[in-house]
Amino acid sequence: MKNYSSSPRLNNHSASHSTDRNRRKGFWLSALRLRVSLRDYAFCMATLLLFCLGSLFYQLNGGPPKVLLEIRQYLGESTFVDDHGPPTPRVDLMRNISTIPQPFLYTRHVHFLNFTRFRIEQPVYINIIRDPINRFLSNYFFRRFGDWRGEQNHLIRTPQMKDDERYLDINVCIMENYPECSNPRLFYIVPYFCGQHPQCREPGVWALERAKQNVIENFLLVGILEELEDVLLLLERLLPHYFSDVLSIYKSPTFWKMGNLTGTVKKHMPTIEALQVLYQRMKYEYNFYNFIRDQFHLTKKKIGLKSTSQNSAHEPDFLRELALRTQEPLEEEEEEEEEEDMGQEDANIWMVQP
Numbered sequence: 001m002k003n004y005s006s007s008p009r010l011n012n013h014s015a016s017h018s019t020d021r022n023r024r025k026g027f028w029l030s031a032l033r034l035r036v037s038l039r040d041y042a043f044c045m046a047t048l049l050l051f052c053l054g055s056l057f058y059q060l061n062g063g064p065p066k067v068l069l070e071i072r073q074y075l076g077e078s079t080f081v082d083d084h085g086p087p088t089p090r091v092d093l094m095r096n097i098s099t100i101p102q103p104f105l106y107t108r109h110v111h112f113l114n115f116t117r118f119r120i121e122q123p124v125y126i127n128i129i130r131d132p133i134n135r136f137l138s139n140y141f142f143r144r145f146g147d148w149r150g151e152q153n154h155l156i157r158t159p160q161m162k163d164d165e166r167y168l169d170i171n172v173c174i175m176e177n178y179p180e181c182s183n184p185r186l187f188y189i190v191p192y193f194c195g196q197h198p199q200c201r202e203p204g205v206w207a208l209e210r211a212k213q214n215v216i217e218n219f220l221l222v223g224i225l226e227e228l229e230d231v232l233l234l235l236e237r238l239l240p241h242y243f244s245d246v247l248s249i250y251k252s253p254t255f256w257k258m259g260n261l262t263g264t265v266k267k268h269m270p271t272i273e274a275l276q277v278l279y280q281r282m283k284y285e286y287n288f289y290n291f292i293r294d295q296f297h298l299t300k301k302k303i304g305l306k307s308t309s310q311n312s313a314h315e316p317d318f319l320r321e322l323a324l325r326t327q328e329p330l331e332e333e334e335e336e337e338e339e340e341d342m343g344q345e346d347a348n349i350w351m352v353q354p
Contacts, residue, residue: 094120103241112195112214125218126235129189129292130225132285133278136186138264140170145265174274186281190288193222208284212291221299222292230300237303 094113097106098120106123115122129135143158144166158166173181187203193211194200200207215222221238223231232250235243249255270278279286 091118094118097123105242109192111192111200112218114195114218122218124220124239126220126239127193127222128225128228128231129222129289132186132189132282132289133275135188136278136282137170137267137269140173140180141267142264147262147264170268171270171274174270174278181278183281186278187284189285193219193288203284205284208288211288215292215295221296223296224289224293227296230305231296233305234299234303237305 093110094115098115100106112125144161168178170181172178179185183203184201187201187207190203190207190211191200193214194207195210195214197210200210221231221234223234225231229247229250232243232247236246269275
């Protein structure tokens with residue numbers, strides 16, 4: 001009997017068939033790997049794109065989108081973040097404030113928080129700001145020398161400050177552009193009203209306009225320190241449950257004795273040249289301050305409140321001097337005659353009942 005397995009022709013045919021089969025198998029495996037690779041790549045790119053868009057949306061709106069909050073509620077309160085670490089500070093702060101028994105006043109240096117973004121009831125926002133240069137000067141000297149209470153609090157606040165920095169002449173600080181006397185350190189008031197967005201810390205129009213918008217939409221009242229008595233009268237009118245008889249308390253001897261002790265030690269005014277430089281660096285701060293002042297005066301008119309003194313008396317002397325010496329004069333408030341008092345019905349619209 002012939003051994004066909006040893007036939008060269010048969011062996012060649014079998015080898016050829018095996019080779020073709022291996023080639024086809026290798027082709028399909030390569031195609032499968034390529035197809036899986038392209039699919040995985042597209043999936044990764046789509047995920048990355050969604051993540052970037054979600055992150056951008058989160059930052060632009062100061063918090064997570066509503067849909068994520070709804071998903072969180074659907075899944076339950078126990079999440080990875082809750083189980084492995086505390087919530088973000090602003091959410092924690094909101095929850096703490098929201099659980100305090102009412103009525104209460106919460107006073108802290110906190111950049112504006114939009115409670116509604118986290119489905120928490122928005123509190124009544126009030127604030128008082130002061131002339132930006134006056135605020136800067138008070139802070140500059142207070143950090144170095146404290147106030148008249150004699151508590152050496154300036155040494156506690158700035159224990160690492162060396163004598164050459166502590167006794168640095170403020171004119172040198174301004175004219176030689178030391179960090180403490182230049183931006184972004186001078187951009188101080190606007191960020192508090194702008195909010196939590198990183199761009200709120202950058203001196204510019206974006207932060208300025210967002211701060212103005214927040215004031216209009218979220219603040220009951222923002223007053224100016226230069227007209228403090230009028231601010232107190234408005235607070236007593238708008239929030240009587242909290243500020244009843246506040247002006248009498250403000251004028252009491254006990255309050256004034258305490259207030260006189262908080263005056264900054266060794267505070268003095270820079271030269272007019274240094275003030276001009278400082279004013280130009282704080283142009284966004286003054287734009288916002290003038291906006292707040294105009295809004296404050298408008299509120300007084302709507303309430304029908306007569307000012308306790310002339311507005312010109314509240315303008316700092318150095319600003320009047322700056323207006324005389326600066327080529328681009330400062331914005332001056334337009335003097336308008338007081339309109340007739342609003343009717344009691346209209347005035348009640350501005351009242352906030354406890």
